[in-house]
Amino acid sequence: xxxxxxxxxxxxxxxxxxxxxxxxxxxARVVLGSGVEVEIVSNPGDxxxxxxxxxxxxxxxxxxxGTEEMIFAQDVVEVRG
Amino acid sequence: MPxxxxxxxxxxxxxxTSGLISREIFVNEEIYAQEQERVFARSWLFVGxxxxxxxxxxxxxxxxxxxxxxxCRDRAGAVHVFLNSCRHRGMKVCRYDDGNAAVFTCPYHxxxxxxxxxxxxxxxxxxxYRSELDRSKYGLIEVAQLCCYKGMVWAxxxxxxxxxxxxxxxxxxxxxxxxxxxxxxxxxxxxLGGVQKWVIPCNWKFPAENFSGDTYHNISHRSVxxxxxxxxxxxxxxYGELNAARKxxxxxxxxxxxxxxxVTPKDHVAQGAYQNSPEVAEYFRECEEQRRKRPGAISRLIxxxxxxxxxxxxxxxxxxxxxxxxxxxxxxxxVWRFFFVDRDAPRAxxxxxxxxxxxxxxxxxxxxxxxxxNWNYAHAASRGxxxxxxxxxxxxxxxxxxENWEWEGYRMPGRVVDLTQAQASEEPMRNLYRRWxxxxxxxxxxxxxxxxxxxxxxxxxxxx
Numbered sequence: 001x002x003x004x005x006x007x008x009x010x011x012x013x014x015x016x017x018x019x020x021x022x023x024x025x026x027x028a029r030v031v032l033g034s035g036v037e038v039e040i041v042s043n044p045g046d047x048x049x050x051x052x053x054x055x056x057x058x059x060x061x062x063x064x065x066g067t068e069e070m071i072f073a074q075d076v077v078e079v080r081g
Numbered sequence: 082m083p084x085x086x087x088x089x090x091x092x093x094x095x096x097x098t099s100g101l102i103s104r105e106i107f108v109n110e111e112i113y114a115q116e117q118e119r120v121f122a123r124s125w126l127f128v129g130x131x132x133x134x135x136x137x138x139x140x141x142x143x144x145x146x147x148x149x150x151x152x153c154r155d156r157a158g159a160v161h162v163f164l165n166s167c168r169h170r171g172m173k174v175c176r177y178d179d180g181n182a183a184v185f186t187c188p189y190h191x192x193x194x195x196x197x198x199x200x201x202x203x204x205x206x207x208x209x210y211r212s213e214l215d216r217s218k219y220g221l222i223e224v225a226q227l228c229c230y231k232g233m234v235w236a237x238x239x240x241x242x243x244x245x246x247x248x249x250x251x252x253x254x255x256x257x258x259x260x261x262x263x264x265x266x267x268x269x270x271x272x273l274g275g276v277q278k279w280v281i282p283c284n285w286k287f288p289a290e291n292f293s294g295d296t297y298h299n300i301s302h303r304s305v306x307x308x309x310x311x312x313x314x315x316x317x318x319x320y321g322e323l324n325a326a327r328k329x330x331x332x333x334x335x336x337x338x339x340x341x342x343x344v345t346p347k348d349h350v351a352q353g354a355y356q357n358s359p360e361v362a363e364y365f366r367e368c369e370e371q372r373r374k375r376p377g378a379i380s381r382l383i384x385x386x387x388x389x390x391x392x393x394x395x396x397x398x399x400x401x402x403x404x405x406x407x408x409x410x411x412x413x414x415x416v417w418r419f420f421f422v423d424r425d426a427p428r429a430x431x432x433x434x435x436x437x438x439x440x441x442x443x444x445x446x447x448x449x450x451x452x453x454x455n456w457n458y459a460h461a462a463s464r465g466x467x468x469x470x471x472x473x474x475x476x477x478x479x480x481x482x483x484e485n486w487e488w489e490g491y492r493m494p495g496r497v498v499d500l501t502q503a504q505a506s507e508e509p510m511r512n513l514y515r516r517w518x519x520x521x522x523x524x525x526x527x528x529x530x531x532x533x534x535x536x537x538x539x540x541x542x543x544x545x
Contacts, residue, residue: 044182044183046182046184046186046193048186048191048193049184049186049191049193059207070193070202072191072202072204073191074204
């Protein structure tokens with residue numbers, strides 16, 4: 001069973017408007033569902049995960065800025081270029 | 082040498098006093114299910130070869146018994162073997178035969194694992210799990226022991242199993258015949274091309290028994306001999322030097338490994354082979370010359386079909402190949418055949434050998450097709466309620482194996498039957514099923530290592 005309507009409108013999405021993380025190049029800047037901005041640092045191309053560096057604070061914690069973490073595809077809602 | 086068990090698993094099913102073995106061990110589904118726990122979850126099993134994963138991130142999907150496993154090289158270059166099953170809901174995390182990956186991501190819920198097996202990605206870890214999941218507890222399941230031996234990768238799920246080389250025992254010299262270079266240098270083999278995989282409708286023990294050293298079935302391959310599928314267009318193989326050699330069955334009783342082998346005379350000079358291809362003939366002539374000069378190289382043994390317990394068959398020479406009999410059910414086996422070649426051999430030699438190998442072995446190989454016909458029909462004809470009442474006979478040559486066999490200064494380990502005149506014996510098959518019965522009976526590895534008891538007893542005696 002799949003959850004419907006979870007995709008957000010975004011640039012860089014396909015026909016569905018969902019961001020295809022497989023297409024994200026290193027250096028791309030994306031926005032997560034929480035509003036946090038992330039820069040892509042590597043992309044294994046599996047369509048499920050990318051590696052990103054926080055450009056703004058995650059969970060309101062300033063210490064997270066500049067740290068790297070695996071970002072789940074469903075968290076990525078917008079590509080800013 | 083420890084006493085040999087003659088009556089084993091479920092008294093009457095394997096009876097080596099009479100040489101009778103029940104058909105039930107081949108066709109009974111309950112026995113098959115027990116085998117998965119007693120044999121395959123405890124034995125050392127062949128997984129693959131390092132030449133298949135030369136670079137960090139390289140992986141090869143393999144099998145251990147019924148289990149799917151991933152053989153991979155992590156970012157630091159270490160080789161691992163993992164159960165190919167997500168810790169969350171069990172989905173395969175790798176569905177490709179081979180490739181290169183930074184992570185293995187489960188397509189079901191997205192859990193992701195590094196090539197070192199660590200769980201590195203859990204979707205909604207902060208939100209849904211509230212950061213409470215201990216990710217360090219849920220890495221991929223790794224084998225209990227792994228051994229890289231001359232490029233081969235072997236593994237076992239049982240931490241109590243002896244180290245691989247101890248498991249192999251005196252049989253090591255026969256495995257070396259595949260892995261060492263033709264010129265005698267250690268560990269020069271690489272896998273040639275891909276792995277041939279196919280399913281056959283018979284129990285895995287039919288091919289395991291056949292490759293243990295069945296020389297009695299050569300009539301099955303008469304048509305191949307007549308066609309002349311060998312590398313020089315005569316018979317099946319170029320084996321001229323065998324006319325001067327002693328042909329043997331060698332069985333290592335406390336390990337369950339066995340083989341056919343040939344021992345050449347002390348000062349024998351190799352005869353030419355591959356005469357239809359001058360470049361190939363010259364390559365092997367040069368290699369033979371180098372091997373005989375190299376100190377410590379095995380120069381008097383010629384390899385032939387053999388079996389490493391439970392399910393790995395080797396054929397060190399012509400063709401140089403190894404097969405794994407993966408159990409699928411009591412009535413099905415998935416065969417994986419690997420072909421080997423010296424990694425430094427010229428391209429023309431590799432191409433020539435590839436053509437010969439697949440002409441001989443594999444699903445389209447002329448000789449393997451003959452074998453499959455036998456195994457598949459024998460299995461089908463043994464499943465009926467009436468057929469099951471009548472055991473197979475393994476009485477050939479009972480009581481005629483010798484220990485401490487020696488010829489012109491070459492001493493052979495294990496129990497040996499000289500086939501030079503006898504042509505055939507069933508000593509290797511009895512050895513296979515003796516070990517199989519021991520595994521099915523034993524509650525732990527402590528019962529499966531009589532050689533350690535012997536060593537302990539000898540040490541105690543010496544201490545007195």
